[in-house]
Amino acid sequence: MTAPPTDRIFVALDMTDVAGARAMAGKVAGMVGGVKLGLEFFVAQGPAGIRAVVDGLDLPLFLDLKLHDIPNTVAGAVRSAAPLAPSFLTVHAAGGPAMLRAAADAAREEAERLGLPRMRILAVTVLTSLGEEDMEATGQQGPVAAQVERLARMARDAGVDGIVCSPAEVAALRAALGPDFILMVPGIRPAWAAANDQKRIMTPAQAVAAGADHLVIGRPITADADPGAAARRIAEELTP
Numbered sequence: 001m002t003a004p005p006t007d008r009i010f011v012a013l014d015m016t017d018v019a020g021a022r023a024m025a026g027k028v029a030g031m032v033g034g035v036k037l038g039l040e041f042f043v044a045q046g047p048a049g050i051r052a053v054v055d056g057l058d059l060p061l062f063l064d065l066k067l068h069d070i071p072n073t074v075a076g077a078v079r080s081a082a083p084l085a086p087s088f089l090t091v092h093a094a095g096g097p098a099m100l101r102a103a104a105d106a107a108r109e110e111a112e113r114l115g116l117p118r119m120r121i122l123a124v125t126v127l128t129s130l131g132e133e134d135m136e137a138t139g140q141q142g143p144v145a146a147q148v149e150r151l152a153r154m155a156r157d158a159g160v161d162g163i164v165c166s167p168a169e170v171a172a173l174r175a176a177l178g179p180d181f182i183l184m185v186p187g188i189r190p191a192w193a194a195a196n197d198q199k200r201i202m203t204p205a206q207a208v209a210a211g212a213d214h215l216v217i218g219r220p221i222t223a224d225a226d227p228g229a230a231a232r233r234i235a236e237e238l239t240p
């Protein structure tokens, strides 16, 4: 049985205050499959803030810290994040195979040690805010799709559970990497929402049809006058 469409949606709570994040989570609960808390919130509120938002919410947590450092430091950060029991935690694929392996090993070992469900490590490939014109500036070998696939294969071979990529790369990656590698996909814009700073975008239905497992959606829901209605509308658009 396929998951209901709401289960696919992780709403990005990109804000700095606990009350605001909790209120937003409350408005969309039942219409989304989980919440994503990332750097903006974590730098402002830390682990205690994360707990304050998710405690009692009964929704999976995607902790988007985009860790990128030497393997030993990243492994330590993964262990430090484990007590928050995230379902997903991000690292940057550009950290390289040893860093990715260290993150995957630390995630498995620490969850086991604490008796918690496994947290899945996701490697961020090429940010969805980057376009072809940014590849040379950042010293990466384009085109974007080729660089994303290179990083994705490296991440899979290093033992991580999945990647974060733009919708534009999903179909090729699904074909190349098989059905079990998790594709977490931001850069999602319903036809009725503004693109903002995202460059490589698709609608929710297009991204799922291409093979996305989960959709990360922020402003189309959180900046809407009625976030609950916006989330419901997206879930409806995903209903076959």
Ligand SMILES: O=C(O)c1cc(=O)[nH]c(=O)n1[C@@H]1O[C@H](COP(=O)(O)O)[C@@H](O)[C@H]1O
Pocket (backbone or CB within 6 Å): 012, 014, 038, 064, 090, 124, 126, 127, 128, 129, 164, 165, 186, 187, 188, 196, 198, 216, 217, 218, 219, 220
């Ligand atoms: O790791 C991510 O979640 C991520 C990776 C990426 O390449 N692009 C990207 O937009 N994101 C995140 O996805 C969310 C997208 O938010 P909206 O653009 O408001 O829908 C933000 O929280 C970003 O941090």
